[in-house]
Amino acid sequence: MPHILIIDDHPITIRGYKLILENQKIALSNEVQGATNCDQVIEIMNVPEELFFDVVLLDISLPASKDKQVTSGEDLGFLIRKKYPKTKIIVHTGLNYVQRISNIFNTLKPEGFLIKSDISANVLKIAVNKVLQNGTYYSEKIKDLLYPEDFEKxxxxxxxxxxxxxxxxxxxxxxxxxxIQLSMPTIERRKKRIKALLGVPNGNTKDLLEVARKKGFI
Structure with a gap:
């Protein structure tokens, strides 16, 4: 039976996924663990690769770590990828903006990618089984978001x-x-670039944050 870590800031979601995995005979109860924030996961990561999880179900909208160095599930996924390259990552998120989904995909290259509204017991079962068999699984909405003709990278x-x-x-x-371990000129250049990418090149900080928040970057 695989070891599975479910990361979500809502304990009820963790309980629901765990129950599905048990009922579908994908994993035993004692082989499934949950975490609700970045700090919990960072603590769990203090183990060698052979003792870490086979699959991580990763939410993106998570509270930042106490030191503010890990600000989202995307940052957390990057750390997991770096330290545990054999671990499979299935992103599950409520975000549905093409720019945000594209960013997550390019950062993590997850083996599975699900929009939460697409998730059912059957979808979760298929996704986890395919990933465990070294395949990939993207839900229908993810495929629609990643492959439109007017896709904006x-x-x-x-x-x-x-x-x-x-x-x-x-x-x-x-x-x-x-x-942030960057110089002031570098931060200013990066901010200008972010404004251009998010479509507010001439906007102020308030305008930038409104668009970034709307698209799920903060």
């Missing part, structure tokens, strides 16, 4: 997301170098 990396996160928390631009 966009990539906002971890450092750019940290800039958005700290600005959204009320930090001033001049204070960001104290919290």
């Amino acid at each position: 966009i990539y906002i990396d971890s450092s750019n997301r940290k800039i958005l996160y700290h600005l959204s928390q009320g930090y001033r631009m001049k204070d960001l170098p104290e919290h």
Whole structure:
């Protein structure tokens, strides 16, 4: 039986997924673990690769870590990918903006990708089984978002997301170098690039944060 970690900030979702996995005989109860925030997962990651999970069900909208260095499930997934390359990642998210989905896909290259509204007991069963068999599974809405004819490629990396996160928390631009390992000129250039990518090249910080929040980047 595989070891599975379910990451979601809603305990009821974790319980629901765990029950499905047990009822579908995909995993035993004691082989499924849950975590509701980034700090919990970072603590769980203090084990060697052979003791980590076979599959991680990863939510994207998670509370940031206490040190503010991991600001989302996307950052968390990147850490898991780096430390545990054999672990399969299935993203499950309520986000449905093409730019945000594209960004997650390009950052993590997940073996599975589900929009939460697509998830049923059968979909979860198929997704986990396919991934365990070294396949991939993308839900219908994910495929619609990733492959439209007018698909707009966009990539906002971890450092750019940290800039958005700290600005959204009320930090001033001049204070960001104290919290992000980048120089002030680099942060200013990155902010200008983010504004262009999100379609507000001439907007102020408030305009930028409104669009970033709407698209699920913060």
